[in-house]
Amino acid sequence: MPRAVKRKEHPLSMRLPETDIAIIDRAAALRGRSRTDFVRDAAVRAAEEVLMETAPIRMSSAGFKAFMATLSEPAAPVPEMVELFQRAAPWESKAFTSEVDAGSREENASKQKARSGKRR
Structure with a gap:
């Protein structure tokens, strides 16, 4: 079966x-x-x-006490986070700024060219 x-x-x-x-x-x-x-x-x-x-x-009660004790301790800095916040942001670098400026100039030039073509 x-x-x-x-x-x-x-x-x-x-x-x-x-x-x-x-x-x-x-x-x-x-x-x-x-x-x-x-x-x-x-x-x-x-x-x-x-x-x-x-x-x-x-x-457990003991676990909760240990958890609360850990929370009550003063905060300790995390070296990786300290280093991260000390770095310059990508948009603060000269290379990034010049890339954005170049892109903006090209975009503005093409927009202006398109506008002048419509007026004729």
């Missing part, structure tokens, strides 16, 4: 506008995944976030 095989997968059907499907397909293609894999992953991730936001955190 054949045994019934229990399915591990359950279908999920959704009706979406074409614009939503197009966005999902573009994003899935950029990740190199199928639409199904992409949507499944996004839905599970969103569900996990909701569950983590609402899940109570349980710990």
Whole structure:
């Protein structure tokens, strides 16, 4: 007598506008995944976030005291963060500024050329 095989997968059907499907397909293609894999992953991730936001955190009394003691200690600087905040921002460098200026000049010149062509 054949045994019934229990399915591990359950279908999920959704009706979406074409614009939503197009966005999902573009994003899935950029990740190199199928639409199904992409949507499944996004839905599970969103569900996990909701569950983590609402899940109570349980710990022993000793664990809670240790946690509170750690929070009560003075903050210690993180060397990597200190170094990061001491760096100049990319837009503060001369190379970046000259690239932006060159791009702006070219863009303005092409706009002006287009405007002068329309006036004639």
